[in-house]
Amino acid sequence: METKETIQVNSENVFNVEDVSVSYGEFVAIKNVNMDIAKNKITAFIGPSGCGKSTLIRTFNRMNDLILGTKVKGTINYQGVDLYDKMVDPVQVRRRIGMVFQKPNPFPKTIKENITFGLKVNNMTDNMDERVEKALTQAALWDEVKDDLNKNALELSGGQQQRLCIARTIAVEPDTILMDEPCSALDPVATKKIEDLMQELVKEFSILIVTHNMQQASRASDYCAFFTTKTSDDGKRRTGELVEFNETTVMFTNPEQDLTEQYISGRFG
């Protein structure tokens, strides 16, 4: 994982997820997930609260390492490399696989510093101004902030802050972007801007998005995974499972599983 050149690139899929279960101590949050995530596509994770979709996406860039007691079983291969191999540096993983969170969380610094911070951490300090402009342009924010780069990022609107967080993520040149409900704190106009932006970004990046908004999944994604929660026989434990993984158009016109049909039609969950 040291440099891009050493990675054996699988041209079809970025992630190969094999029999993955994630638990926090005794509690199994999600189990036995098998799926391949396509490169340069948008894949959406949907499902009711507690189905483990956020837990799963966090394993894709080892964010769960930061939560004590988290165990990941199974294999997650990223472009042919086992993400949980001992030799793999989680900091490098998170540079290659960026993440955007539910609430816009810019640093309480200037717009420019929000971008340069990650560049400095990753020793990408050459051509800083160009990198800042490129990231903000890719995040469709440059025209709005180019004259205010030294303004405090917290003065931006919520939608602008979220696009700044996307700019911050792509500045360090990842190849995959994970988004955990990136629009749930935004109004419909700001949401549309992020969705339009995703359609641009996917030409260069692979995108995974967790969303509670079914219409967003149907509008914005190419593939869709539906997770749900199964309760154990004694009724004490609830564990997330992958129910259906399909092309989004198939999922929303002719789903294979009855459970999927019920959920997307709003009949449960």
Added chain:
Amino acid sequence: MSLQEKIENLETDLHVMGTLVLEALVDGVRALEDKDVNRAIATIEKDDEIDNAYLKIDQDWIELMATEQLVATDLRLSTSILQASLHLERLGDLAVYLGKTTQEIFDSPVPETVHSTVVEMGDLVIDMASSAMESLKNRDKDLALVTAAKDNQVNRLYNTMLEEAPKIAGNEDLFKGLIRLVTCIRTLERGGDHAVDICELTHFLVSGKFKEF
């Protein structure tokens, strides 16, 4: 009203419209068979009711699309209802055409073979339209397939008449009646196609896949 109720109402409206259209078709075919002008007028007048039923489905469908995010079976069902209503509306127009033809030929001599073939085709189209609507109502893919296959008989009669017509064309007394009936035959052939299209909607609704019958 819940989404379920809205869709159920839309489907009920479609089948009420279907009944109106079938009644009109029966009236149209019988009027032509018996050269019954009064029944022909009744057939023509029924079309306003059919058109109103169509417009209501159209309007309700637009409102449903504007207010609900339909997916999966709900989406396929509502789309099938809208499309089926258009085919029914066209079948209603066919009934009107049979009525108008009756008005034009009731006091003229007509070639018997062509006349009886028009009636035979008319009865086939009534049977197909009725079964097609039943297949849609009962989500019966097999009935849809069997019904669509009956269109071969309609097409066979159509082709037979195309060969038959020129033989009679020289007879001046029968010419006017012949022309009217031949255009009727063409319209009935299209009527069979509309019934087949409704059968295809049944298949789509049940399986989620488009299939040309």
